[in-house]
Amino acid sequence: MPVNISTYQPFNLSLHLADNALILGHRNSEWTGHGPILEQDIAISNIALDLVGQARNFYQYAAKLMNESSVDGKENITEDTLAYHRDAWDFKNCLLVEQTNGDWAKTILRQFFFSLYQFYLYEQLQNSKDSTIAAISEKALKEVTYHVKWSSEWVIRLGDGTNESHERILKALDDLWKFTEELFIPADYELEAANKHVGIDPSLLKSKWFQKVIEIFEEATIPIDNLSGLHSIGFYGKEGKHSEHLGYILAEMQFVQRAYPNCEW
Amino acid sequence: MTITKNDIVKILSEVMDPEVPVLSIIDLGILRDVKIIDDRVEVIITPTYTGCPAMDMIQTNIRSVLEQNGFLNYKISTILSPAWTTDWMSEKGKEKLKSFGIAPPMPKQHICNPALFHEEEAIQCPLCQSYNTKMISRFGSTACKALYQCNDCHEPFDYFKCH
Numbered sequence: 208m209p210v211n212i213s214t215y216q217p218f219n220l221s222l223h224l225a226d227n228a229l230i231l232g233h234r235n236s237e238w239t240g241h242g243p244i245l246e247q248d249i250a251i252s253n254i255a256l257d258l259v260g261q262a263r264n265f266y267q268y269a270a271k272l273m274n275e276s277s278v279d280g281k282e283n284i285t286e287d288t289l290a291y292h293r294d295a296w297d298f299k300n301c302l303l304v305e306q307t308n309g310d311w312a313k314t315i316l317r318q319f320f321f322s323l324y325q326f327y328l329y330e331q332l333q334n335s336k337d338s339t340i341a342a343i344s345e346k347a348l349k350e351v352t353y354h355v356k357w358s359s360e361w362v363i364r365l366g367d368g369t370n371e372s373h374e375r376i377l378k379a380l381d382d383l384w385k386f387t388e389e390l391f392i393p394a395d396y397e398l399e400a401a402n403k404h405v406g407i408d409p410s411l412l413k414s415k416w417f418q419k420v421i422e423i424f425e426e427a428t429i430p431i432d433n434l435s436g437l438h439s440i441g442f443y444g445k446e447g448k449h450s451e452h453l454g455y456i457l458a459e460m461q462f463v464q465r466a467y468p469n470c471e472w
Numbered sequence: 473m474t475i476t477k478n479d480i481v482k483i484l485s486e487v488m489d490p491e492v493p494v495l496s497i498i499d500l501g502i503l504r505d506v507k508i509i510d511d512r513v514e515v516i517i518t519p520t521y522t523g524c525p526a527m528d529m530i531q532t533n534i535r536s537v538l539e540q541n542g543f544l545n546y547k548i549s550t551i552l553s554p555a556w557t558t559d560w561m562s563e564k565g566k567e568k569l570k571s572f573g574i575a576p577p578m579p580k581q582h583i584c585n586p587a588l589f590h591e592e593e594a595i596q597c598p599l600c601q602s603y604n605t606k607m608i609s610r611f612g613s614t615a616c617k618a619l620y621q622c623n624d625c626h627e628p629f630d631y632f633k634c635h
Binding site for chain 2: 246247249250253254256257258259260261263264338339341342343345346347348349350353356357
């Protein structure tokens with residue numbers, strides 16, 4: 208029997224997870240060919256590849272659910288439909304991942320905050336009652352573990368490096384910290400998915416995440432006195448309300464499909 | 473003639489990883505199972521990494537060897553769980569990898585533990601066999617490899633990282 212897809216929790220959760228991974232993957236891919244040194248250009252591009260791979264898996268699942276829910280069985284939604292044919296307000300990614308790359312310190316810190324969040328999230332989601340979400344999470348967790356290791360090493364290297372690298376990571380912290388709160392404020396679909404044991408309530412991840420951030424920051428000699436004061440910026444990407452940056456990302460990422468719908472190469 | 477699972481596995485042993493062409497999909501542990509129901513063959517594979525770009529080509533190559541051997545009634549299924557691990561790589565595969573100049577993966581450790589931040593494995597140089605090596609980057613020319621350099625013979629090399 209067809210389900211009402213707009214309120215079906217595995218669908219909304221998959222889209223949210225896919226959008227997070229795609230947008231950060233796209234941001235990271237902007238570094239390809241521009242990395243500070245060849246090895247790190249390769250590293251950030253590899254992380255982009257992992258994230259886009261995760262996004263593909265979640266989009267494929269969301270597309271399958273949409274096709275199954277279609278009343279006449281004639282829908283033909285694919286992963287590409289979901290990535291290229293939705294507008295900013297349809298995207299459920301958090302604000303953190305759409306922030307601009309800035310300098311290497313900002314890119315590193317954004318990756319560290321997000322990978323650490325993904326680590327604790329996937330760790331829980333691999334036990335999801337939805338077997339597809341569980342399987343993708345189990346697989347992605349192994350990749351994210353490397354992202355956490357790599358990005359935390361860089362946070363330490365920059366924080367405990369030269370005066371300039373230290374100043375730059377502090378500036379990045381100033382730019383990005385306000386976007387971390389959203390990760391732990393559940394959207395409706397996250398709470399509903401948690402109630403059905405398909406997802407989890409992300410607020411439960413906050414203390415573990417925060418503890419790890421403190422641990423790495425202490426080693427990186429990044430002052431932690433001011434970290435407690437999380438303040439809301441008043442709107443959430445998870446609910447489709449985005450900063451101005453997402454529109455620019457989509458304009459570039461979706462251009463070919465918008466100009467030549469359904470083209471293939 | 474009745475087709476057996478072994479017949480199909482033998483045919484599929486010709487399918488190599490396009491990025492590490494000394495390893496077959498069997499050496500890598502990408503081939504998870506083959507099922508034969510009546511005349512229909514189902515080939516079950518799992519990706520190494522979610523974004524591995526070689527997977528599309530591997531599927532195409534599986535199709536091609538099956539069809540060349542006269543099997544037209546088949547299906548390729550992808551499963552994600554249990555997640556692929558380098559522990560599934562055959563011993564023969566590890567030897568082939570080493571003679572190709574890529575350090576084979578160490579036995580899997582508890583890599584899904586962020587507390588292991590700074591513990592590094594001693595990776596043996598595939599060229600001079602020294603364990604006196606250093607990591608250059610956690611990420612190498614493909615998602616599955618890391619970059620190392622030998623402190624003794626000074627050669628840089630790829631390490632097929634444990635996963």
